[in-house]
Amino acid sequence: MKVNELFKSELKVINMGLESFYQDMKSQDVSAIHVNWKPAAGGNEKMAALLARMKSLQ
Amino acid sequence: MKVNSMVRKNAYYDSVTLMIISREMKKIEGVDEVLVGMGTDLNVDLVEKLSLLTPELEGITPNDLFIAAKYDESKCTMDQIIQAFDEQINAKQDASAGDYQPPTLSSAVEHLKGANLVQISIPGRYAAREAEDALNKGLNVMLFSDNVSVEDELKLKKKAVEKGLLMMGPDCGTAIINGVPLCFANVLRRGAIGVVGASGTGTQEVTVCIDKLGEGVSQVIGTGGRDLSEPINGLMMSLGIDALESDPETKVIVLISKPPAPSVEKKILSKVSNCRKPVVVDFIGGDAEAILEAGAIPCVSLEDAARKAVAALRGEEIAAFEGFDAPENEINAIVDKAVASLKPDQKNLRALYTGGTLTDEAMKFLGENYQIYSNIPMTPDMAIEALEGEIKGHICLDLGEDEFTRGRPHPMIDPLTRSEFFDSHVDGTTAVVLVDCVLGYGSNADPAGAVAESVNSARARLAKEGKELVAVASVCGTDKDPQDLKKSVATLKEAGVIVMPSNMQAVRLVDRILARVSE
Numbered sequence: 001m002k003v004n005e006l007f008k009s010e011l012k013v014i015n016m017g018l019e020s021f022y023q024d025m026k027s028q029d030v031s032a033i034h035v036n037w038k039p040a041a042g043g044n045e046k047m048a049a050l051l052a053r054m055k056s057l058q
Numbered sequence: 059m060k061v062n063s064m065v066r067k068n069a070y071y072d073s074v075t076l077m078i079i080s081r082e083m084k085k086i087e088g089v090d091e092v093l094v095g096m097g098t099d100l101n102v103d104l105v106e107k108l109s110l111l112t113p114e115l116e117g118i119t120p121n122d123l124f125i126a127a128k129y130d131e132s133k134c135t136m137d138q139i140i141q142a143f144d145e146q147i148n149a150k151q152d153a154s155a156g157d158y159q160p161p162t163l164s165s166a167v168e169h170l171k172g173a174n175l176v177q178i179s180i181p182g183r184y185a186a187r188e189a190e191d192a193l194n195k196g197l198n199v200m201l202f203s204d205n206v207s208v209e210d211e212l213k214l215k216k217k218a219v220e221k222g223l224l225m226m227g228p229d230c231g232t233a234i235i236n237g238v239p240l241c242f243a244n245v246l247r248r249g250a251i252g253v254v255g256a257s258g259t260g261t262q263e264v265t266v267c268i269d270k271l272g273e274g275v276s277q278v279i280g281t282g283g284r285d286l287s288e289p290i291n292g293l294m295m296s297l298g299i300d301a302l303e304s305d306p307e308t309k310v311i312v313l314i315s316k317p318p319a320p321s322v323e324k325k326i327l328s329k330v331s332n333c334r335k336p337v338v339v340d341f342i343g344g345d346a347e348a349i350l351e352a353g354a355i356p357c358v359s360l361e362d363a364a365r366k367a368v369a370a371l372r373g374e375e376i377a378a379f380e381g382f383d384a385p386e387n388e389i390n391a392i393v394d395k396a397v398a399s400l401k402p403d404q405k406n407l408r409a410l411y412t413g414g415t416l417t418d419e420a421m422k423f424l425g426e427n428y429q430i431y432s433n434i435p436m437t438p439d440m441a442i443e444a445l446e447g448e449i450k451g452h453i454c455l456d457l458g459e460d461e462f463t464r465g466r467p468h469p470m471i472d473p474l475t476r477s478e479f480f481d482s483h484v485d486g487t488t489a490v491v492l493v494d495c496v497l498g499y500g501s502n503a504d505p506a507g508a509v510a511e512s513v514n515s516a517r518a519r520l521a522k523e524g525k526e527l528v529a530v531a532s533v534c535g536t537d538k539d540p541q542d543l544k545k546s547v548a549t550l551k552e553a554g555v556i557v558m559p560s561n562m563q564a565v566r567l568v569d570r571i572l573a574r575v576s577e
Binding site for chain 1: 068070072074075120121150157158159160161162163166167169170171172173174175176177178179180181184187188192196197198202203221222223224235236238239240241276277297300301304305307499500540
């Protein structure tokens with residue numbers, strides 16, 4: 001199972017959302033990157049759903 | 059008083075940051091009320107409730123930042139309020155200055171080679187889409203966000219199982235992977251006990267007790283609270299058991315959850331019965347017989363789960379722990395002293411919790427012996443609403459529940475909600491206050507300090523009536539946590555709080571005190 005590969009690897013974290021969680025990773029010297037996330041399509045739900053569907057077709 | 063507002067289109071900040079800044083901005087001289095937030099329906103509702111609505115705020119979107127304020131024009135201006143906000147937000151952003159922050163998950167994956175886990179805490183309505191994207195990219199997911207639908211959760215977990223990946227959450231507050239605490243988690247010794255937990259502070263309490271007993275954890279997998287419900291069917295707990303069974307570092311497995319749906323309990327226990335490693339199961343108040351039949355070890359408390367896991371690991375005799383660390387005469391002396399300090403009309407309990415599962419544990423035990431008003435009552439007639447604003451009888455609250463956190467950070471992050479309940483609910487009829495103090499990453503920088511402050515101020519208030527205050531606490535934390543267990547315990551003791559080694563021991567002590575004052 002892939003999870004067991006994770007257990008044997010160095011944890012590398014992508015953080016999306018609360019920036020304090022990213023700061024916590026940094027303070028523990030964990031490899032991490034913070035995504036400057038914003039709602040897709042400016043928060044327009046219909047447009048965001050459309051973008052997501054296009055993305056899944058790519 | 060003037061009501062004014064400011065809107066910044068397409069400027070996104072996370073809710074916790076904004077809630078904390080809102081609170082700081084209330085301290086500006088002349089400001090009566092202020093709310094900073096994104097233009098979500100919830101925030102617009104709050105603006106209306108606080109009478110801060112202006113025409114400018116109509117038509118804002120969840121992607122727009124707003125500041126709405128009511129202030130005394132002779133003391134401050136809207137410009138000053140906006141400037142104060144900018145200073146606060148800039149100070150927060152300085153902490154990450156210079157770090158590249160890609161705009162999307164795809165660009166993050168390109169930038170951080172070998173990334174293997176995504177931690178998601180964006181608003182729930184956007185979270186499932188990002189989690190699905192992460193799973194499609196072969197990444198494990200820790201989904202802290204709540205407000206994700208059951209349908210989305212099922213879809214995500216099915217995909218994760220298919221790919222052999224972790225899909226921890228939604229609403230997953232704690233996990234420790236490869237020794238790294240994620241979201242709300244304590245810093246623990248590494249060791250041979252693997253945990254799969256469906257309840258956040260329950261998992262924290264068990265793992266902290268394991269650490270206090272001198273052992274450590276291999277992996278702590280969170281599942282989110284709904285995993286053992288019928289529709290989700292324990293998909294992540296099953297995957298977690300499989301993963302820990304194949305993990306050579308894990309020698310003993312611990313499962314923690316509130317009582318599962320009966321069909322799911324059957325499925326999980328059937329898996330447990332085929333597991334080659336010892337399994338300790340705490341389905342808080344679950345069916346001990348069924349657990350025994352599955353060849354697993356049932357527990358009477360979270361602390362008991364930790365003790366049994368440690369005993370199983372060390373090959374020691376496995377016996378239920380239903381007492382105290384301290385000898386009986388010491389406990390009696392503590393109870394005698396507490397009871398002697400109280401006046402005859404001080405008979406009531408005020409349990410003010412920040413941890414959900416810790417509240418459950420207290421209610422399960424004390425609710426058997428006393429009628430307690432609560433937001434998680436034992437019977438419907440004891441629901442907190444039945445108090446109708448009047449404060450009477452025993453009260454036990456989980457202050458982390460949605461009803462207390464609207465527009466505010468969780469009380470484990472910001473102790474303000476509990477401080478307010480100390481002021482409003484600890485009165486002259488109070489015999490004993492019971493609290494938890496949860497340390498670790500994600501939690502407030504000094505929860506013990508906040509409790510000490512509340513206790514001191516309540517004590518000063520009661521002293522005017524010639525009364526004393528008895529306060530009992532437990533600290534869910536380790537010496538390796540950023541807040542430091544020893545320092546937190548010392549802070550509480552200095553404020554005259556009786557500090558017990560675990561939540562369950564604190565609950566048992568409170569039970570003894572209540573039994574005496576109700577005589």
